[in-house]
Amino acid sequence: xxxxxxxxxxxxxxxxxxxxxxxxxxxxxxxxxxxxxxxxxxxxxxxxxxxxxxxxxxxxxxxxxxxxxxxxxxxxxxxxxxxxxxxxxxxxxxxxxxxxxxxxxxxxxxxxxxxxxxxxxxxxxxxxxxxxxxxxxxxxxxxxxxxxxxxxxxxxxxxxxxxxxxxxxxxxxxxxxxxxxxxxxxxxxxxxxxxxxxxxxxxxxxxxxxxxxxxxxxxxxxxxxxxxxxxxxxxxxxxxxxxxxxxxxx
Amino acid sequence: xxxxxxxxxxxxxxxxxxxxxxxxxxxxxxxxxxxxxxxxxxxxxxxxxxxxxxxxxxxxxxxxxxxxxxxxxxxxxxxxxxxxxxxxxxxxxxxxxxxxxxxxxxxxxxxxxxxxxxxxxxxxxxxxxxxxxxxxxxxxxxxxxxxxxxxxxxxxxxxxxxxxxxxxxxxxxxxxxxxxxxxxxxxxxxxxxxxxxxxxxxxxxxxxxxxxxxxxxxxxxxxxxxxxxxxxxxxxxxxxxxxxxxxxxxxxxxxxxxxxxxxxxxxxxxxxxxxxxx
Numbered sequence: 001x002x003x004x005x006x007x008x009x010x011x012x013x014x015x016x017x018x019x020x021x022x023x024x025x026x027x028x029x030x031x032x033x034x035x036x037x038x039x040x041x042x043x044x045x046x047x048x049x050x051x052x053x054x055x056x057x058x059x060x061x062x063x064x065x066x067x068x069x070x071x072x073x074x075x076x077x078x079x080x081x082x083x084x085x086x087x088x089x090x091x092x093x094x095x096x097x098x099x100x101x102x103x104x105x106x107x108x109x110x111x112x113x114x115x116x117x118x119x120x121x122x123x124x125x126x127x128x129x130x131x132x133x134x135x136x137x138x139x140x141x142x143x144x145x146x147x148x149x150x151x152x153x154x155x156x157x158x159x160x161x162x163x164x165x166x167x168x169x170x171x172x173x174x175x176x177x178x179x180x181x182x183x184x185x186x187x188x189x190x191x192x193x194x195x196x197x198x199x200x201x202x203x204x205x206x207x208x209x210x211x212x213x214x215x216x217x218x219x220x221x222x223x224x225x226x227x228x229x230x231x232x233x234x235x236x237x238x239x240x241x242x243x244x245x246x247x248x249x250x
Numbered sequence: 251x252x253x254x255x256x257x258x259x260x261x262x263x264x265x266x267x268x269x270x271x272x273x274x275x276x277x278x279x280x281x282x283x284x285x286x287x288x289x290x291x292x293x294x295x296x297x298x299x300x301x302x303x304x305x306x307x308x309x310x311x312x313x314x315x316x317x318x319x320x321x322x323x324x325x326x327x328x329x330x331x332x333x334x335x336x337x338x339x340x341x342x343x344x345x346x347x348x349x350x351x352x353x354x355x356x357x358x359x360x361x362x363x364x365x366x367x368x369x370x371x372x373x374x375x376x377x378x379x380x381x382x383x384x385x386x387x388x389x390x391x392x393x394x395x396x397x398x399x400x401x402x403x404x405x406x407x408x409x410x411x412x413x414x415x416x417x418x419x420x421x422x423x424x425x426x427x428x429x430x431x432x433x434x435x436x437x438x439x440x441x442x443x444x445x446x447x448x449x450x451x452x453x454x455x456x457x458x459x460x461x462x463x464x465x466x467x468x469x470x471x472x473x474x475x476x477x478x479x480x481x482x483x484x485x486x487x488x489x490x491x492x493x494x495x496x497x498x499x500x501x502x503x504x505x506x507x508x509x510x511x512x513x514x515x516x517x518x519x520x521x522x523x524x525x526x527x528x
Contacts, residue, residue, distance in 0.1 A: 058429050076357075085435035095430035099448050108444060109434040161434060 007070055009034045009165055009196050010055060015064035017050060017220075024050050025061065025220045032165070037197045039207040039228070042217035043243055048200040051217070052167045055198070056087040069164055085113055088158030092170040094150040096142035102129070102153050103138040106160045114161065121160070128156040132186045148179025152186050159190075166190065168199040202247065208232060216240045296495070304493055308500065311487060328483030329504060335401055335479055336466040342405035343465065344458065347412025352442070354417060365413070372410040377471055380407060385475045400472035408465050412458060419454035420446055452523050459516040463509050470505075480504060 008031035015028040025047045032038055040048045053059040054066060060075035067073065068083050097105050106125035110116040116124070129135040132152035134145075142150050151171055158166060168187065172180045184206050191197060191210045201207065207214055207228050214231040216224040216239075224231065224240045235241045311325045322330075350368060353361035372380065384403040388394070394402065423446050431441040473481040484501040488494045 056433055058432060081435045081437055083435075084433060087433075089433040091426060091430065091433075093426050095424075095426035097427065097430070097445055097449075109436070112440050112444070113435045113437075157434070 008032055009036075009069055010198070011065075011067040012055075013065050015051075015054065015061050015066060017047075017054065017059065017061045017063075023220055025054070028064070028222055030215065030222065030225075032196060032198060034164075035194050035196055036212050037191050037199070037210050038213050038215055039211040040198065040200045040215045040217060041202060041204075041207065041243075042223075045219075046217040047220040048217050049169050050220075052089075052169055052198055052200055055165075055167060056084045056089055058089075081113070085109075085161050086164045088161060088163035088166040090151070090154050090158055090166065090168045090171045092174050094142070094147070094154045094174075096150055096154055096157070098142050101139055101141055102134070102145070105142065105153060106157050109157065109161045125156070125160055128159045129153075131159075131189070132156045133182075146179060147175045148182045151175065151179075151183045155183075155186055155190070165196040165198065168197065168201065170200050170202075172201065172203055204232065204247065216243070218243070301495060303496065305496060307491065307493065308496055311497070311500070324483040324487060325480065325500065325504065328478060328480035329508075331477070331479040332466065332469055332481075333508075335397075335404065335472060335477070336462070336469045339401045339404035339408060339469065340462045340465045342401070343408035343412045343461070344416075346405060346409030347416045347458075350409065350413035351417040351420060354413070355420065369410050369413060372407055377403075377407050377468065378474065381471060381475065396475055396477050400469075400475060400477045404465060404469060404472070407468065408461055411461055415457045415461065416450075416454055419450035422453045423449045455523070456516060456520045459512070459519065463512050463516070466509055466512070467505065 010030075010032040012028055012030045015025055016023070017025040028051060030038075040051065042048050050059050054061045055068065055073070057073060057075065057077075057080050062075070065072060069086060071083060073080070073083055096102075097108070100108070103122065103125055106128065107118065107121045110121040110124060111118055126135060126138065129138055132155055134149055134152050134156070137145060137149060137153075142153065145153065155166075155171075171187070172183055175183065180203070184203060187197070187199070187206070188210055197210075199206075199211075211228045214226055214228050215222055216226075216231065216235070216237075218239050224235065224237050226236065230236075231240065232244065235244060311323045313323050313326060314321045350365045353365040354369075356362065381400070381403045384394075384406075385396070385399045388402075389396075389399040420442075427445055427449060428441065431445040436445070469479060470481040472479060473485060476482060480501060484497050487497045491497070
């Protein structure tokens with residue numbers, strides 16, 4: 001078809017970021033195709049979160065180019081809100097708005113940013129709450145919910161903006177073990193629906209089941225890119241092998 | 251089994267603590283003794299001065315009844331003027347505070363510079379000098395009358411403190427909330443209006459109401475530009491009647507009654523906020 005539909009949704013080339021003297025990201029090159037699911041893993045401090053936070057400019061990069069859906073994303077640019085509306089994000093610590101009901105958390109974005117009517121936004125929101133299996137909690141406030149429930153609400157909130165891509169920043173790291181499965185189920189269902197996803201996670205089972213590619217990062221660089229099968233059974237680099245053995249030791 | 255566990259876990263009963271009560275009683279007695287001694291000193295001093303108390307002349311300072319109609323006296327009119335000045339200046343101070351706090355936190359370089367210059371200038375010059383500058387310099391230039399000159403000066407002064415209170419409150423909101431609002435693609439205005447300011451109010455409101463109380467006290471300074479508020483009325487009464495002791499005791503008492511009432515209201519309000527938090 002046209003060029004845009006074949007063009008990768010996210011194009012990153014030569015991306016660099018420093019915190020003062022510290023090089024947080026160095027020469028990142030990575031494309032993510034439409035519908036693709038990419039899992040990013042690596043030791044803590046390797047720049048995984050920083051990388052996906054650059055995509056919606058919660059962190060500003062200093063060098064390199066970054067395109068989302070063909071539109072260039074520049075630090076300090078005007079109209080970054082427009083791009084962020086296409087990029088859903090789920091945080092490790094949920095970051096729901098605690099002073100609003102679950103439903104209002106979901107409705108606010110579409111009403112204020114997409115110019116949707118309140119009634120229509122409510123319908124949409126209830127639809128997504130059904131999808132994350134939490135519709136009966138719509139009238140509650142986030143602090144009244146468990147961590148797993150809050151994270152599912154956070155996923156629904158991001159989906160309400162009808163984004164083209166979803167970013168997950170360690171979505172299960174802050175959860176009690178018994179809450180993790182529910183969140184991962186929702187994410188897998190989302191993947192089956194064809195959503196483009198970039199997921200920073202250490203959930204290796206999830207990565208095996210869902211990811212098209214695994215990106216392994218260390219010290220701010222991409223060290224290895226492979227299919228989950230290759231990566232988990234026969235990592236090409238020593239650093240990846242060492243990381244995996246540490247992960248499996250637990 | 252369960253029965254045994256629950257009874258073992260019960261908190262021990264709270265008995266009447268006689269030792270603690272006695273210690274509290276002793277503290278109160280000590281404070282009473284000190285106050286009584288100070289009162290006695292003052293009374294002795296006044297007695298030695300041969301001051302002639304004239305409390306019976308005080309009532310017309312508040313009101314007079316002429317032909318069945320109540321005419322408010324200078325002290326009541328002064329109190330109303332004080333309340334007017336303080337409330338208008340208070341509202342303006344909060345507005346100035348919000349604008350300054352947001353300007354200081356904004357990405358705009360010009361905004362940050364202007365806000366910082368304003369804060370430093372106000373906080374590092376005496377309020378009295380600021381009042382003279384506004385009244386003798388600024389007011390004639392932009393055509394302000396006495397009342398608005400006084401109000402504006404107070405508002406600018408209290409606004410600088412309000413700005414720091416508000417900035418602290420906005421900073422107190424979790425970073426994740428700013429990020430979540432950004433990630434949903436909210437405009438900066440929406441982010442503050444719907445997410446940040448509502449969550450910072452419990453942090454901002456108690457100290458801000460405290461600031462409004464000090465605005466009442468600071469409003470006494472506009473007596474130097476002869477704005478007819480409570481302190482000015484007191485000055486006038488003293489020069490007309492030479493009843494300095496009575497008048498200043500009454501004026502101080504009126505300020506005290508006003509501020510203590512407001513403080514009490516604030517305490518109730520904070521208690522209410524904390525309760526709804528839980």
